[in-house]
Amino acid sequence: MGANASRRRSLLPPITSRSLGWVLSVLVLILLVAVPLNGDDYWVRVLTGIFAVAVMAEGWNIIGGFTGYAAFGQVGWFGLGAYTVGVAMSRWGWPFWPSLIAAGLLPAVVAALIGVPILRLRGHYFAIATLAFGIALGELANNLRYVGASSGISLPIGPPFAFFYYVMLAVLVLAVVATWLIARSRLGYALVAIRENEQAAAVLGVNTALYKTAAFAISALLTGLAGGVQAYWSTSIYAPTVFDITRNVDLIVMALLGGAGTVLGPVVGAFLLDGLNEQLTGAFLQWHAVIFGAVVLLIVLFLPGGLGGLVAQGRTGVRNFLRDLKAFRV
C-alpha cells in the first residue's frame, strides 16, 4: 500500500517523503539563516531577490495551483504592496512594520472585492481579467501624481541588507507555513475540489464563491507582503519595475516546474529558475535570455507535473505536459 500511496498526487503525501521533506526544509532554512553571518553581500542580495520571487510563486500557487484559476496578475499585488509601503512611509511618515502590515492587507481587501466579479470567469477569461487588472494598477501608479507618477517614490534609507534578507526570509517562511496549513484544512480540500470540478464541489455543499475569494485574497496578501519588503529594501520604487508584467509568466513557470498545488514545489521552482537566471546573467550577459528561455522550454516539456510530480510518480512526457496545462487551465 505504501508503494501505491506514493504513486498518487495528493493533499497528503505518504509519511516517509513527508518527514524527509521536513528534515530537508529545516536544514535548508538553517543554511539560509547562516548566509548573512559570513558577510557576503552578493549572496545576501541575490537570495533576498529569490525569496521575493519564491513568495510570489507560492502566492500564485494558492489561487493557481490549488484552486486551478490561472491568475496572470500576481505582479499587481506585488506592486500594490510595494506602493503601500512607499506611500505609508514617505507620505504619511509611518514606521516600517505597520506599513508592511498594510502592504499585506490592502491587496487582500482589493482582491476580495474584485474577486467577487472576476472569479465568476473561467479559463482564458479569468487569465485575461487578472492580467488586465494588474496592468491597470501599474498604469495607475505610473500616472497618479499622489504616488509620484513616473518619477516613483523615494523611501527613507533603511537598515543594512541583512535586515531585509531576514524579513524577506520570514515572509517566505510565512507563505510556506500558510500553504502547508491550508493544504490540510477544510479550505484546502475545498480549493482542490473546486480545481477538479467546480460544479461537483458546489452540489456537495462547497460554497465555491467564498472559498475562491478567500484563496484569491490570501494569494494577494502574501504577494503584497513581499512587495512591501522589496519597496523599503530598494529605497526607490518605479511602477515599471515593481509592476513588471513579464514576471507573471515567470512565476507560473516556476510553480509548474516545482509542482503546482504542492506546498514546497513553487518555492523549489523559484530557487532553481531565479538562481539559474542570475547565474546566466553573470556568465552570458548577451545570451542569457535565450539560454534561459530554452532551459524553461526543456524543463516544461520534459518535467510535466513539476519536480514534485517527478518525485511522486515519475510522470514525464508531452502527453502529461498537455494534461497538466489543462489541469491548471494555463
Place this chain on the structure above:
Amino acid sequence: MEAQRRIGDPILRVAHLRKSFGALAATDNVSFELREGEILGLIGPNGAGKTTLVNLLTGVAEPDAGRVEFNGVDVTGWAPHRIGRAGMARTFQVVRPFAGMSVRENVAIGALFGRGQRHSVAAARARADEVLAQVDLAALADRSSSALTLQDRKRLELAKAIAADPLVLLLDEVMAGLHATEIDEAIDLVRRINRGGVTILVIEHVMRAIMRLCDRIVVLDAGRVIAEGTPQDVSANPGVIKAYLGARWAARELGAEGA
C-alpha cells in the same frame, strides 16, 4: 429548525416547474411529489428532460417558472451549495471524481461540506472510511480517483453523495454502462441506502432495475409528466407504452424475429 419528518409526507414538492433552452421546453410545467422514505423512479425516453429536472432541483440550473419546496422550505433559485447543505445530494450521469484527490479525499468532501458538515478534516476522513466500507470501496481508499474502473467510479460518485448525509438523494443513471451482476449489486446498494433513512429519486434507463427498485414511478416525455403511479400501473399505461416502452419493445420484438 428542521421540520418534523414522517414517512410518507412529501419531502420534495415540485410545482409547475418550467425551463426552456431557446424554443425548446426542456421542462414543461412539471409537478410531482417525492415522499419521505420512498424510492421514486423518474423515467422517459432520451431527451425527455430528466437530467434538466435534476439540474433544476439541485440549483445547477435555474427554472424560468415554478417552485421547488424541499423539507418545508422554498429553495427555488438557491445556489447549489445551499441546496446541497440543506440535504439534497445528487450524482452526475457522467461521473465527476475529483481527479487530483484520493478516493478517501473525494468522499471526505461530501462529509466536510454536506448536510452533516464535519468541521475537522480528521472527522471527515473517518466518515469517508465508513461510507467507503458501505459501498465496498474501502480497499481502494488510498488510490487516485482517476484510476478506477467504471463500476468503482459509479460507486465513488454515490459515496461522495452519501457522505454528505443527505435527506434526499437524486441518482442520475448510476447503473448505465454496468453489466447484469453489477446492476444487481447497485440495486442492493441503493436499497441499503434507502433503508438507512435516505429518500431516493432515481433516474434510470435500465427498466429491469427501475421496476424492481421503485415504489412509484413518474414518467416524463418531451418535458412533461405523462404518467405517475406504481411500476405496475405505469407499465400498463397505454400512453407510456406508446411514448417509451412501446417503441423499445417493438424494436426488440422485431430484432428478435430478424435474428
